[in-house]
Amino acid sequence: MLRIRQELVDEIVAHARRDHPDEACGVITGPAGSNRPERFIPMLNAARSPTFFEFDSQDLFRLYRDVDERDEEIVVIYHSHTATEAYPSRTDIQFGSLSPDSHWVLVSTRDPDDVEFRSFRIADGEVTEEPVEVESTATT
Amino acid sequence: MAIEVRIPTILRSYTGGDKAVEGKGDTLGDLFADLDARHGGLRDRLVGGDGSLNRFVNVYLNDEDVRFLGGIETPVSDGDVVTILPAVAGGAAEGTTAGG
Numbered sequence: 001m002l003r004i005r006q007e008l009v010d011e012i013v014a015h016a017r018r019d020h021p022d023e024a025c026g027v028i029t030g031p032a033g034s035n036r037p038e039r040f041i042p043m044l045n046a047a048r049s050p051t052f053f054e055f056d057s058q059d060l061f062r063l064y065r066d067v068d069e070r071d072e073e074i075v076v077i078y079h080s081h082t083a084t085e086a087y088p089s090r091t092d093i094q095f096g097s098l099s100p101d102s103h104w105v106l107v108s109t110r111d112p113d114d115v116e117f118r119s120f121r122i123a124d125g126e127v128t129e130e131p132v133e134v135e136s137t138a139t140t
Numbered sequence: 141m142a143i144e145v146r147i148p149t150i151l152r153s154y155t156g157g158d159k160a161v162e163g164k165g166d167t168l169g170d171l172f173a174d175l176d177a178r179h180g181g182l183r184d185r186l187v188g189g190d191g192s193l194n195r196f197v198n199v200y201l202n203d204e205d206v207r208f209l210g211g212i213e214t215p216v217s218d219g220d221v222v223t224i225l226p227a228v229a230g231g232a233a234e235g236t237t238a239g240g
Contacts, residue, residue, distance in 0.1 A: 051233035057205040081232040098226035
């Protein structure tokens with residue numbers, strides 16, 4: 001299960017809307033070992049494509065260095081599908097299998113009035129959808 | 141002196157859980173062959189059948205992506221740090237060549 005604060009969900013959706021019709025991507029980090037998404041980090045889609053995303057390699061290097069220095073982990077890797085459902089594609093499964101410890105969050109912006117927000121675990125080529133529990137932001 | 145190679149979580153099954161290992165070689169290709177002698181199977185996760193770097197990993201010499209240096213032929217020397225990271229990519233298009 002992914003437990004995530006409402007404001008972080010809102011940030012992801014806003015980023016996806018902003019970059020539509022290109023795919024938007026980014027991560028949410030949290031303290032190492034916590035599985036708790038806390039720090040929202042939108043990333044540049046180096047592919048600038050409506051059907052593909054990729055973190056820029058220098059941005060990726062800096063992200064990992066930063067995460068290491070802060071003793072964090074990448075809790076969530078998110079991206080948008082802009083014309084199809086929020087479900088991992090074959091490409092997502094290939095790349096997602098490399099980050100089995102992160103929640104693979106997908107949003108779809110195909111409907112301008114409605115947003116699909118779903119979370120998956122991807123490991124060894126297998127996709128498992130998981131429930132998303134959104135917490136109100138009032139606490140913390 | 142040797143070359144330090146930082147291993148991402150997903151590949152630590154090849155290094156007995158170690159986050160970093162040491163190796164030697166004059167080029168990145170040599171270094172990976174040297175590592176493979178002690179960590180069998182690792183090279184296949186880094187280098188494709190055509191001998192070039194695998195699409196699914198990013199490899200950095202110190203802080204520079206080796207794709208912008210000499211790829212697998214990039215010269216390396218003692219004291220260098222090589223960092224391997226899983227590429228983060230995906231998207232609605234089916235197949236890894238789509239959209240590039």
